[in-house]
Amino acid sequence: LAMHESHRSVPSIPAFLICDADFLRRWGLGLALPGGRPFRKLVKAGYLVEGRTLDDLARQLGLDGGVLGETVAAFNRDAREGRDAAFGKGGDAYNRYLGDPTIKDGNPCLGTVETAPFYAVRVYPGDIGTAGGIVTDENARVLDRNGEPIPGLYAAGNDMNSVMGGTYPGPGITLGPALTFGWLAGRHLAGA
Structure with a gap:
């Protein structure tokens, strides 16, 4: 619902999950599984987008490279400080529990995006995650x-x-x- 609302004034569909090579190797991204498993088929199919630089990735995603660079720089500054000013990732105990258990100091839900190549997957809103739906009464x-x-x-x-x-x-x-x-x-x- 939030993506649809945002899309009325700012292009928000699709959104993008973006990571660097270190993250992809360790954690995976969507269908690209972690642990160094093969993912070239996903790049070839267009599901996983790979860029040699952030500018290259932005170009392939149809984004402004300067804006993506500024966004990543701000995210990296926040990650080093252990906070996510934009979305609050790792802002509560429930979310930190789902983070990287090896990070004892700082925010286990954040890491920098700096090791090329860079990767992205497109995120579209779907029907399973919407908060909107048919309005009902107390008896359904x-x-x-x-x-x-x-x-x-x-x-x-x-x-x-x-x-x-x-x-x-x-x-x-x-x-x-x-x-x-x-x-x-x-x-x-x-x-x-």
């Missing part, structure tokens, strides 16, 4: 544009507007509401 009944239930029509899970109000507090956040609202829909249908 689908509501029309006037806020009235549509007789016999129910929604739960990813089809239903998120009960989290556009936030993602943690894994399973789509599963719990899907089970709950599926159960509520069943009870309502049964007249319970």
